[in-house]
Amino acid sequence: MPGCYSQSRDIAAHHIYPKKKYPEIQFDTANGITLCKPCHEETYGREEQFVTMLVRVVQTMDD
Incomplete structure (x- = not known):
């Protein structure tokens, strides 16, 4: 998630x-x-409120 700097290895599939x-x-x-647990709980x-942002994140990673 943009703005998340968690270093936790405790992640969730989303x-x-x-x-x-x-x-x-x-x-x-x-x-x-994959999102850290706090970001997964937030979303x-x-x-639906996060689709556009998460698609952008994935596209950025593919570049």
Whole structure:
């Protein structure tokens, strides 16, 4: 997550596009990102609010 500087190895798998709304891509690895536990807790249940930002993060990593 932008602004997160956690060095914790305690991470969680997170769906970029919510699996409830996009069940057809819930197992697509391109729809996943790892987040530290605090960032995952911040985004969990509010995935729609973070889609654009997380897609940008993944695109930046691919560059």
